[in-house]
Amino acid sequence: MSTKLLLDKAHIAGIETFEIYRKEGGYRAAEKALKSMTPDEITEEVKKSGLRGRGGAGFPTGMKWSFLAKPEGVPRYLVCNADESEPGTFKDRFLMEKIPHLLVEGLIVSSFALGANTAYIYIRGEYAWIVHILEKAIAEAKNNGFLGKNILGTGFDLEIHVQRGAGAYICGEETALLESLEGKRGNPRIKPPFPAVKGLYGCPTVVNNVESIAAAVPIVNMTGDEYAKIGLGRSTGTKLISASGNINKPGVYEIVLGLSVEEFLMSDEYCGGMKNGKKLKACVPGGSSVPILPHDLLFKTANGETRLMTYESLSDGGFATGSMLGSGGFIVYDEDQCIVENTYNFTRFYRHESCGQCSPCREGTGWMEKLLWRLDNGQGKMEDIDLLWDIQRKIEGNTICPLGDAASWPVAAAIRHFREEFEWHVTHPKEAMERNYGLRKNIYVAPTTAGA
Amino acid sequence: MAKVTIDGHLMEVPDGTTILNAARMMAEHHPELSANVPPAMCYYSKLEGSGGKCRTCLVQVTKGSEKDPRPMPKLVASCRTTVMDGMEVQNKLSPQVQDARKGVVEFLLLNHPLDCPVCDQAGECHLQDLGYEHGSQNTRYEFKRRTFEVEDIGDKVKLHMNRCILCYRCVFTANQITEGRVHGIINRGDHAEISTYIHQSIDNDFSGNVIDVCPVGALTDKTFRFKSRVWNTNPYNAHRECTNPKCNGHVVLWMAGNDILRVTARKDQWGEVESFICNECRFDKKSLGDWILEGPRKVDRHSVISGGHYNSLSDKKVLTKSTTFAVMEGSKKD
Numbered sequence: 001m002s003t004k005l006l007l008d009k010a011h012i013a014g015i016e017t018f019e020i021y022r023k024e025g026g027y028r029a030a031e032k033a034l035k036s037m038t039p040d041e042i043t044e045e046v047k048k049s050g051l052r053g054r055g056g057a058g059f060p061t062g063m064k065w066s067f068l069a070k071p072e073g074v075p076r077y078l079v080c081n082a083d084e085s086e087p088g089t090f091k092d093r094f095l096m097e098k099i100p101h102l103l104v105e106g107l108i109v110s111s112f113a114l115g116a117n118t119a120y121i122y123i124r125g126e127y128a129w130i131v132h133i134l135e136k137a138i139a140e141a142k143n144n145g146f147l148g149k150n151i152l153g154t155g156f157d158l159e160i161h162v163q164r165g166a167g168a169y170i171c172g173e174e175t176a177l178l179e180s181l182e183g184k185r186g187n188p189r190i191k192p193p194f195p196a197v198k199g200l201y202g203c204p205t206v207v208n209n210v211e212s213i214a215a216a217v218p219i220v221n222m223t224g225d226e227y228a229k230i231g232l233g234r235s236t237g238t239k240l241i242s243a244s245g246n247i248n249k250p251g252v253y254e255i256v257l258g259l260s261v262e263e264f265l266m267s268d269e270y271c272g273g274m275k276n277g278k279k280l281k282a283c284v285p286g287g288s289s290v291p292i293l294p295h296d297l298l299f300k301t302a303n304g305e306t307r308l309m310t311y312e313s314l315s316d317g318g319f320a321t322g323s324m325l326g327s328g329g330f331i332v333y334d335e336d337q338c339i340v341e342n343t344y345n346f347t348r349f350y351r352h353e354s355c356g357q358c359s360p361c362r363e364g365t366g367w368m369e370k371l372l373w374r375l376d377n378g379q380g381k382m383e384d385i386d387l388l389w390d391i392q393r394k395i396e397g398n399t400i401c402p403l404g405d406a407a408s409w410p411v412a413a414a415i416r417h418f419r420e421e422f423e424w425h426v427t428h429p430k431e432a433m434e435r436n437y438g439l440r441k442n443i444y445v446a447p448t449t450a451g452a
Numbered sequence: 453m454a455k456v457t458i459d460g461h462l463m464e465v466p467d468g469t470t471i472l473n474a475a476r477m478m479a480e481h482h483p484e485l486s487a488n489v490p491p492a493m494c495y496y497s498k499l500e501g502s503g504g505k506c507r508t509c510l511v512q513v514t515k516g517s518e519k520d521p522r523p524m525p526k527l528v529a530s531c532r533t534t535v536m537d538g539m540e541v542q543n544k545l546s547p548q549v550q551d552a553r554k555g556v557v558e559f560l561l562l563n564h565p566l567d568c569p570v571c572d573q574a575g576e577c578h579l580q581d582l583g584y585e586h587g588s589q590n591t592r593y594e595f596k597r598r599t600f601e602v603e604d605i606g607d608k609v610k611l612h613m614n615r616c617i618l619c620y621r622c623v624f625t626a627n628q629i630t631e632g633r634v635h636g637i638i639n640r641g642d643h644a645e646i647s648t649y650i651h652q653s654i655d656n657d658f659s660g661n662v663i664d665v666c667p668v669g670a671l672t673d674k675t676f677r678f679k680s681r682v683w684n685t686n687p688y689n690a691h692r693e694c695t696n697p698k699c700n701g702h703v704v705l706w707m708a709g710n711d712i713l714r715v716t717a718r719k720d721q722w723g724e725v726e727s728f729i730c731n732e733c734r735f736d737k738k739s740l741g742d743w744i745l746e747g748p749r750k751v752d753r754h755s756v757i758s759g760g761h762y763n764s765l766s767d768k769k770v771l772t773k774s775t776t777f778a779v780m781e782g783s784k785k786d
Contacts (some may be wrong), residue, residue: 096502190504363559365499366642397526
């Protein structure tokens with residue numbers, strides 16, 4: 001068995017209660033942090049651990065914490081981003097459902113490190129039942145003196161509030177999240193200023209993913225140096241991966257970063273291989289926003305190196321032949337899946353979730369959706385493929401927030417790697433409605449169109 | 453003060469100035485540079501918080517600052533990016549910027565109806581100007597445009613949501629100029645729309661200003677609808693003693709013969725209102741006896757109303773020779 005740091009006790013019956021969690025060694029990190037460490041020492045440990053944001057962008061968490069402005073007399077906030085809505089990602093849901101106290105403890109440790117006396121958990125509206133689980137855990141922690149005034153007699157105060165979103169993907173973008181939390185329309189803010197300077201209610205704020213905050217607990221327990229020894233290179237520690245698609249064992253897995261993609265997909269310990277003995281066609285390794293990888297680029301990079309589950313290895317080759325670890329939404333497609341339909345499905349999602357604030361994303365996503373629908377339904381034209389490429393190119397990088405990029409990348413990657421399948425949909429419209437194209441025929445060749 | 457170079461022209465501007473305003477300052481002192489100012493569809497210098505949304509003012513920062521000379525990785529919205537000392541910016545000179553801007557214009561026109569022949573805004577429409585200058589001859593869009601019903605929001609203002617480009621200017625105006633905002637954006641994405649609270653209409657003494665800030669024909673004056681094309685009317689500066697303390701009564705009368713067809717606020721060379729006017733001046737004072745005429749108003753803005761012919765900026769020569777300008781005293785700060 002490999003090392004588990006977050007979900008190691010998730011299987012224990014009753015772990016969602018304070019009593020059992022505490023008996024299993026829970027809240028040790030909170031005690032250690034509050035009683036024997038200074039806030040700066042905790043931030044230093046998190047820096048040393050090399051922990052990178054688990055929400056998708058992979059920005060070093062310790063660095064993010066050290067950017068927090070600390071003006072006198074102004075409150076600071078910690079906001080936990082539990083608006084997990086990336087298609088293919090469901091790891092935070094599992095963590096919060098099974099061991100809510102791990103998140104609560106992580107929030108205590110992180111808030112203490114940041115000097116925040118109020119922390120918010122912004123949870124996606126669809127996770128309605130998890131709100132009750134979290135609120136129960138918060139109440140239990142409060143009854144046992146881990147929350148509220150003068151925690152453990154250290155003089156540190158902390159309140160945690162749970163706020164439900166209203167069902168918008170865009171509210172997972174940190175500044176849109178803050179707007180929504182303030183009770184406004186969830187439109188992303190124009191940056192700068194960044195939340196670390198001007199965040200919630202105009203005060204310095206850190207927004208972290210659920211998994212990043214939970215990871216502060218093992219880091220404090222085992223020290224940052226020890227944590228950094230797990231994993232590979234700059235991808236330290238463990239990561240929760242949500243595996244879905246045509247595999248034998250879909251689910252949430254905690255892996256040590258550095259595991260090979262092949263082992264993750266094929267071994268019985270994790271995904272258990274392809275379902276029904278089908279062939280692997282493609283994989284989206286990090287949630288719907290990241291570029292799709294064809295079967296021949298998944299286990300090996302373009303240079304023939306073994307592809308590993310790390311931030312670096314998955315993005316090896318840039319967008320031309322690589323992808324991203326993202327939020328760890330590992331979606332696997334077998335030979336019976338249609339890439340055009342899948343791309344249409346993703347684009348439909350982004351069109352629906354665009355906030356409509358800036359022109360390229362508002363108008364471009366709808367246009368791409370219509371073109372992809374036409375292609376998928378055997379009504380497309382050859383020019384549509386180049387047009388799609390041009391549209392995604394004009395959205396990418398030109399928008400206020402990363403949703404525009406997230407909508408562009410899957411389209412770009414699908415055309416880059418599966419252009420022949422798009423063309424087949426145009427040349428064989430009837431056939432395309434009846435059967436799927438199957439695996440791509442050509443082994444990897446340099447893309448015919450310039451990189452995104 | 454910060455030294456900034458835009459398309460090869462160096463100028464010193466106050467700290468905290470945005471790139472767009474720096475370009476405007478250059479043009480105010482050197483009119484031949486007005487072609488180098490990035491277009492803005494949503495930014496409005498009088499409205500706090502506006503800008504950043506339409507993406508037409510994107511520019512390329514090729515040098516971040518003297519301290520950190522690295523170029524910025526993406527194009528930035530010039531209306532919301534402040535200059536740094538030593539910053540170098542490319543607007544007209546950057547093919548990447550021109551390409552992106554062309555894309556933005558295409559996106560803006562995707563769902564915008566081409567009903568200019570029946571639109572009251574035609575002739576003074578910023579989207580028309582933008583389309584002339586940066587758009588393509590043909591559209592590549594082959595689908596049905598999204599449509600909305602025409603709506604009355606208030607007894608004086610008509611909303612053509614089909615024409616709206618969601619610049620949010622009217623929302624900021626209602627927030628900052630009027631007593632209370634009763635309209636806003638509902639829904640999201642390409643089905644987002646301007647709307648009032650159910651059964652509420654815009655009714656306060658400064659509401660008419662939303663018409664003036666609208667860059668397109670989405671919000672039009674019901675007292676002027678279909679009365680004339682704007683280029684067939686003659687603009688005159690005029691004023692009256694207005695009793696409303698927030699209104700100074702300085703307006704433009706748009707006349708046909710001795711008839712006042714329309715009253716608007718005065719707009720500067722960037723198409724922005726100089727001072728907002730009240731509804732009484734705008735909608736109720738339509739006879740010559742109400743006003744003291746100052747004389748004909750010259751329209752500087754490059755558009756049909758500037759002289760019956762469309763003077764596209766791209767026809768004018770863009771200055772590319774490097775020059776250095778010093779900022780004049782008392783130049784406006786962002």
